Amino acid sequence: DAMVIQNPRYQVTQFGKPVTLSCSQTLNHNVMYWYQQKSSQAPKLLFHYYDKDFNNEADTPDNFQSRRPNTSFCFLDIRSPGLGDAAMYLCATSRGGFGYTFGSGTRLTVV
């Protein structure tokens, strides 16, 4: 089945130690998104790629970076994770804003 796959499902990292979360898709969607969701809150868009064009949200901290080496893969890099970055990170895809599909998320714990 076509889908959005996030790895790992659970990630524990040390305070200040760089961490990378990955997302892959078999839907051939041209848009890929990264959302941060904290407990009992709505998902918050960090940035998205429309094809190869990177679109950063104005309030996304510089600590968060992203890479999209090809259509199928997108990575979220957190350069120096702080305790406040502990959250569920959701990857999503769409075809030009339609057919949104979310992955199952990666739960990040910072110790």
Place this chain on the structure above:
Amino acid sequence: TQLLEQSPQFLSIQEGENLTVYCNSSSVFSSLQWYRQEPGEGPVLLVTVVTGGEVKKLKRLTFQFGDARKDSSLHITAAQPGDTGLYLCAGALQISGSRLTFGEGTQLTVNP
């Protein structure tokens, strides 16, 4: 200021009851989506509405998009414990292209 106001924030009801969740905004959306999310999982798309006044039914769930495309509602008939979850509305603004803005969510608990 929250672009999409969702209410109620929490709802606990008995099995068999009906309920309605509301999603309101002062902005016009090109489309609006409803998602259901279970703990530890990503949101799962339930429906997308794009036309003002549109009504869509999904088994016991009825979704309505306001005539002015600024608001939406989700009505569940005869709720079941399996309906328990976080319900999120999300809208795409005409000027924001493919970006989605989420409401704060409604945590629904259906007790047996």
